[in-house]
Amino acid sequence: MLGTVARQGAVRDLTWDRVNFTRRAIDLRVDHPGPRTGRALVPMNNMLFEVLTEAKEGARSDHVVEWAEGQIASIRKGFARAVRNAGLTGVGMHTLRHTAAVHMIETGGR
Numbered sequence: 001m002l003g004t005v006a007r008q009g010a011v012r013d014l015t016w017d018r019v020n021f022t023r024r025a026i027d028l029r030v031d032h033p034g035p036r037t038g039r040a041l042v043p044m045n046n047m048l049f050e051v052l053t054e055a056k057e058g059a060r061s062d063h064v065v066e067w068a069e070g071q072i073a074s075i076r077k078g079f080a081r082a083v084r085n086a087g088l089t090g091v092g093m094h095t096l097r098h099t100a101a102v103h104m105i106e107t108g109g110r
Helices: 008-013 046-057 076-085 093-106
Strands: 025-027 041-043
């Protein structure tokens, strides 16, 4: 979420076929009927490229974020646990989105 400015649903739904390592881009757009979700094609920064390359090697399902070889239902509990384990307070999932947007502005969208 920090590397893509994506919402939790977009991250949860992301599959490996939409991660293009050659072009260093992640396609968060989904094809489905109904209103547009506002998801985008986003570039991978170096950190995200390295993390996803390693994750792909150990992938056990088609989903980028997985649990027990399948798509996760929610990332809320895992995120809350990671925040607690890091000793942080006042950090929510939207904090990552906001921070990612600030980083993109500071680097000119790269």
